[in-house]
Amino acid sequence: MTADITAAKAALAHLDLVDAETPVRAASRDFFWYSPVLKARLDHVTADFVVRPRTEAEVIEVLKACYQHDVPVTTRGAGTGNYGQAMPFEGGCVLHLNRMTEVREIAPGRVVVEPGCLLKDLDAACGETGQEIRMFSSTWATATIGGFIAGGSGGVGSVTWGSLRDLGNIIRLRVVTMEAEPRVLDFTGEELARVSHAYGTNGIITEIEMPLAPAYDWVDIFVASEDFGAAMALADDLANEDGLLIKLASVYEAPTAHAYFQRVRPHASESDHLVGLMVAPHSMDGFVTFLARRPGVRMIYRSDDHNWPRGPGPVFEYGWNHTTLRALKVDPSITYLQVRYGFPDHRALVEEIRDTFPGECIQHLEAIRAHGKVGFAGLTLVKFSTEERLDEIIRIHEEKGAMVFNPHRYTLEEGGRQTVDDVQLAFKREADPKGLLNPGKMIAWDDPDWAYERMYAYPRMQAAE
Amino acid sequence: MTADITAAKAALAHLDLVDAETPVRAASRDFFWYSPVLKARLDHVTADFVVRPRTEAEVIEVLKACYQHDVPVTTRGAGTGNYGQAMPFEGGCVLHLNRMTEVREIAPGRVVVEPGCLLKDLDAACGETGQEIRMFSSTWATATIGGFIAGGSGGVGSVTWGSLRDLGNIIRLRVVTMEAEPRVLDFTGEELARVSHAYGTNGIITEIEMPLAPAYDWVDIFVASEDFGAAMALADDLANEDGLLIKLASVYEAPTAHAYFQRVRPHASESDHLVGLMVAPHSMDGFVTFLARRPGVRMIYRSDDHNWPRGPGPVFEYGWNHTTLRALKVDPSITYLQVRYGFPDHRALVEEIRDTFPGECIQHLEAIRAHGKVGFAGLTLVKFSTEERLDEIIRIHEEKGAMVFNPHRYTLEEGGRQTVDDVQLAFKREADPKGLLNPGKMIAWDDPDWAYERMYAYPRMQAAE
Numbered sequence: 001m002t003a004d005i006t007a008a009k010a011a012l013a014h015l016d017l018v019d020a021e022t023p024v025r026a027a028s029r030d031f032f033w034y035s036p037v038l039k040a041r042l043d044h045v046t047a048d049f050v051v052r053p054r055t056e057a058e059v060i061e062v063l064k065a066c067y068q069h070d071v072p073v074t075t076r077g078a079g080t081g082n083y084g085q086a087m088p089f090e091g092g093c094v095l096h097l098n099r100m101t102e103v104r105e106i107a108p109g110r111v112v113v114e115p116g117c118l119l120k121d122l123d124a125a126c127g128e129t130g131q132e133i134r135m136f137s138s139t140w141a142t143a144t145i146g147g148f149i150a151g152g153s154g155g156v157g158s159v160t161w162g163s164l165r166d167l168g169n170i171i172r173l174r175v176v177t178m179e180a181e182p183r184v185l186d187f188t189g190e191e192l193a194r195v196s197h198a199y200g201t202n203g204i205i206t207e208i209e210m211p212l213a214p215a216y217d218w219v220d221i222f223v224a225s226e227d228f229g230a231a232m233a234l235a236d237d238l239a240n241e242d243g244l245l246i247k248l249a250s251v252y253e254a255p256t257a258h259a260y261f262q263r264v265r266p267h268a269s270e271s272d273h274l275v276g277l278m279v280a281p282h283s284m285d286g287f288v289t290f291l292a293r294r295p296g297v298r299m300i301y302r303s304d305d306h307n308w309p310r311g312p313g314p315v316f317e318y319g320w321n322h323t324t325l326r327a328l329k330v331d332p333s334i335t336y337l338q339v340r341y342g343f344p345d346h347r348a349l350v351e352e353i354r355d356t357f358p359g360e361c362i363q364h365l366e367a368i369r370a371h372g373k374v375g376f377a378g379l380t381l382v383k384f385s386t387e388e389r390l391d392e393i394i395r396i397h398e399e400k401g402a403m404v405f406n407p408h409r410y411t412l413e414e415g416g417r418q419t420v421d422d423v424q425l426a427f428k429r430e431a432d433p434k435g436l437l438n439p440g441k442m443i444a445w446d447d448p449d450w451a452y453e454r455m456y457a458y459p460r461m462q463a464a465e
Numbered sequence: 466m467t468a469d470i471t472a473a474k475a476a477l478a479h480l481d482l483v484d485a486e487t488p489v490r491a492a493s494r495d496f497f498w499y500s501p502v503l504k505a506r507l508d509h510v511t512a513d514f515v516v517r518p519r520t521e522a523e524v525i526e527v528l529k530a531c532y533q534h535d536v537p538v539t540t541r542g543a544g545t546g547n548y549g550q551a552m553p554f555e556g557g558c559v560l561h562l563n564r565m566t567e568v569r570e571i572a573p574g575r576v577v578v579e580p581g582c583l584l585k586d587l588d589a590a591c592g593e594t595g596q597e598i599r600m601f602s603s604t605w606a607t608a609t610i611g612g613f614i615a616g617g618s619g620g621v622g623s624v625t626w627g628s629l630r631d632l633g634n635i636i637r638l639r640v641v642t643m644e645a646e647p648r649v650l651d652f653t654g655e656e657l658a659r660v661s662h663a664y665g666t667n668g669i670i671t672e673i674e675m676p677l678a679p680a681y682d683w684v685d686i687f688v689a690s691e692d693f694g695a696a697m698a699l700a701d702d703l704a705n706e707d708g709l710l711i712k713l714a715s716v717y718e719a720p721t722a723h724a725y726f727q728r729v730r731p732h733a734s735e736s737d738h739l740v741g742l743m744v745a746p747h748s749m750d751g752f753v754t755f756l757a758r759r760p761g762v763r764m765i766y767r768s769d770d771h772n773w774p775r776g777p778g779p780v781f782e783y784g785w786n787h788t789t790l791r792a793l794k795v796d797p798s799i800t801y802l803q804v805r806y807g808f809p810d811h812r813a814l815v816e817e818i819r820d821t822f823p824g825e826c827i828q829h830l831e832a833i834r835a836h837g838k839v840g841f842a843g844l845t846l847v848k849f850s851t852e853e854r855l856d857e858i859i860r861i862h863e864e865k866g867a868m869v870f871n872p873h874r875y876t877l878e879e880g881g882r883q884t885v886d887d888v889q890l891a892f893k894r895e896a897d898p899k900g901l902l903n904p905g906k907m908i909a910w911d912d913p914d915w916a917y918e919r920m921y922a923y924p925r926m927q928a929a930e
Contacts, residue, residue, distance in 0.1 A: 108595065108679070108680075108681060108682075108746075108747075109679070109681055109710075109745055109746060109747035110747045129595075130573065130594075130595055130679075131679075134708075160707075161707055161708055162706075162707025162708050163707075166706065166707050166708035166709075167706055167708050167709055167751035167752075167754055167755050168706065168708030168709040168710070168747075168748045168750075168751030168752075169707075169708035169751075171747060171750055171751075172750070188750045188754075189750055189751070189753065189754035189757075190754055190757075211708070211710075211747045211748070212747075213679070214573070214574070214595075214596075214678070214679040215573075216573060216574055217573075239837065240836055240837025240838075241627075241631065241632055241633065241837070242625075242626055242627025242628075242631050242634075242834045242835070242836075242837060243599075243626055243627050243628075243631035243632050243633030243634035243676075244631075244632055244633040245574075245633070245676075280574055281573075281574060282573075282574035282575045282633075282636060282676045282677075283633045283676070285633075285636055285637070285653050285654055286632035286633030286634075286636075286654070287632075287633075288654065289632055289653075289654035289655055290632050292654075292655075369707040370707070371705055371707075372704065372705025372706070372707060372838075372839055373705070373837075373838065374837055
């Protein structure tokens with residue numbers, strides 16, 4: 001099976017198609033360079049051409065032509081993913097959805113939208129009805145809703161609503177298959193798991209129905225403490241205050257704030273641990289009461305009442321994956337982990353792991369709900385030395401009982417629970433019989449017997465020049 | 466100190482004042498007759514006169530005159546409380562707030578309202594902005610917001626938002642004191658605990674600021690199961706589904722539905738345990754998916770799609786204290802308990818207690834959040850035999866580790882944790898120096914050394930005729 005790029009391009013020439021090297025290379029990359037491991041392996045990856053469909057009908061045209069000519073199709077939103085999700089390992093076509101941005105319907109509690117709509121623009125549209133999306137990535141200003149669903153798992157808002165995979169956090173997905181005659185399918189309920197967080201490996205999402213939450217003028221807050229345990233407990237306890245509505249509770253071990261948060265630096269010492277919060281305005285009285293009960297913490301910033309000469313911008317742009325981004329900009333040797341510290345032992349486990357890697361790992365926690373209980377997602381900052389040491393750090397985390405979603409791997413399985421997702425695999429067999437969608441991301445498709453004892457290397461990966 | 470009723474009435478004659486026996490007696494009663502214990506002790510209680518102020522200025526007039534003439538003042542909303550909260554043990558004045566009903570301000574996430582506004586009317590006003598109150602009692606159609614705050618603790622909505630006493634569930638209370646020159650005070654933060662759930666013993670609430678939640682066309686649902694454990698687990702697990710928004714999750718042990726819920730009876734057998742739910746419409750797809758995963762449960766009613774010849778009305782009017790009311794109407798020998806089964810052992814404790822009183826206690830559970838975790842409030846139906854047996858049943862509950870808030874007592878302490886609330890007591894000393902506000906409800910005021918080993922009997926209670 002050899003891709004006939006020329007024939008596919010000719011068949012799609014009437015669409016918005018680009019094949020010049022520079023824009024194609026730009027559209028073939030995401031934030032994979034967060035990881036030195038992925039940076040070394042994927043930097044050379046590039047597609048042959050990029051198509052930007054304006055409608056679902058054009059998506060179908062692209063998939064049909066590429067199917068006919070055996071051309072791989074890697075779908076892309078804004079390319080803010082961190083694991084090479086949107087990178088075309090075998091070249092071929094990048095299907096760029098940034099022209100499909102229509103917000104089609106807004107009703108109480110729900111919105112219907114095309115996948116290329118920016119999270120920011122979606123919230124702006126929903127805001128006209130006093131609503132907003134339940135959760136978003138810290139790349140809200142630049143990321144798309146389709147990319148968030150196909151490549152994300154949760155984020156700002158997960159402290160209240162849990163993760164995207166939880167029942168109710170996606171209502172409906174409309175999906176086009178990669179067949180001789182592409183089918184258009186509407187998925188709800190159990191079917192949603194087929195294509196959610198599947199990196200576009202088994203279908204292309206063309207319409208999304210999401211639940212909405214009420215929109216508020218969230219108050220952005222930073223609280224500082226010289227006691228890491230006090231900072232961690234504050235975030236955890238606040239997330240367990242049923243009457244106080246929050247959207248974010250992040251914990252940054254010292255010296256993160258002083259070393260990496262440039263606009264916060266004048267207000268936080270090297271030994272200050274920081275808590276970043278978004279609190280609903282009508283919960284502020286209660287929050288201030290909550291805070292006053294706790295010794296050893298001090299509010300250094302609230303967006304509705306402060307005297308900082310230069311404001312820090314949205315607090316959520318310090319959290320989730322933005323923390324790593326800010327650290328990387330100051331210290332290029334920084335990389336990160338994605339850890340899960342589950343209720344009820346989450347605090348003790350964080351303390352134990354914190355004691356294990358002094359000077360090498362810096363704790364960054366996000367309070368999140370899972371199965372109704374608050375625990376922590378850890379996006380630990382790591383001073384990178386070698387791949388071997390990074391693997392060792394991960395192994396030690398796992399030995400101590402923390403689950404690691406390895407951000408230094410490009411496959412669905414290795415970045416997840418290292419098990420085959422039978423639902424996604426079964427649907428790929430049906431919806432992408434030639435295996436042309438985002439090749440190299442689903443190990444189970446390539447090598448069902450893979451044992452995960454070492455990093456998977458996609459055998460058909462483009463050769464580096 | 467002897468009340469000069471005649472002088473007080475004369476001073477207040479220009480207000481809306483009633484002293485005819487029948488209306489005064491009607492305004493002197495609440496739902497105390499839920500309890501055979503309270504029914505025996507309080508049935509004769511009646512005030513000397515009733516005043517219905519139209520404004521805060523009139524409230525101040527009443528308090529000033531009654532203070533001057535040593536007349537007790539017992540404040541009342543709709544009188545839907547169950548513990549004699551609004552009953553004037555020494556006679557005197559009933560201050561009826563049902564004319565102070567103004568909704569003064571509605572903003573995103575908050576409302577300012579007068580205390581006599583019915584919960585139903587408050588929700589109707591807030592609904593114009595797509596909002597509603599976070600929680601309400603099952604007496605929503607007839608109860609007032611002031612009565613709910615002064616005499617209630619939570620209810621429909623507590624499965625998401627916790628209890629009224631939780632930080633953030635009341636924003637501000639404006640309170641008038643009972644002094645020679647009444648003061649008007651605005652309470653927020655820690656100060657709210659002074660007068661919340663204080664039965665009007667230490668100040669009169671004249672304005673309330675509450676947080677709001679988004680309003681939805683909640684879908685009312687009944688699910689039946691022949692397996693009590695499956696019904697209980699369903700309510701608990703659903704309340705822990707972070708992505709599914711619900712407002713109510715009630716569990717009714719068999720034969721409650723068949724025996725006491727007349728409109729449900731044709732659809733539920735004698736051995737059916739019932740779960741009553743309110744689910745947000747945009748969570749229904751997810752809920753149906755959740756339900757399909759569980760064996761042994763069947764949805765017998767959903768308000769948005771059913772073929773019952775006669776609908777059951779709002780599902781919340783089967784829950785909380787309405788369950789007892791419906792049972793009482795069918796079987797006058799029924800009374801109830803108020804039990805707390807705390808996370809994480811709540812299910813096991815319910816099962817253990819259920820096994821202890823076969824045929825005598827029928828479990829009725831409400832899923833509620835406390836400190837961020839879902840547990841159960843039990844409003845157990847009890848077939849009443851004697852006061853001694855009722856006390857014994859309570860003692861056995863407590864011995865097994867369930868906390869009981871005894872609904873067969875009329876004092877704050879005995880209906881609560883049987884400890885003095887120092888904050889409320891201290892404020893009563895300041896705000897009601899003559900002890901005229903709702904006398905007999907705060908043991909700590911009357912008898913600081915009371916040991917709670919037997920039921921408190923207010924020594925100045927009116928004599929029965």
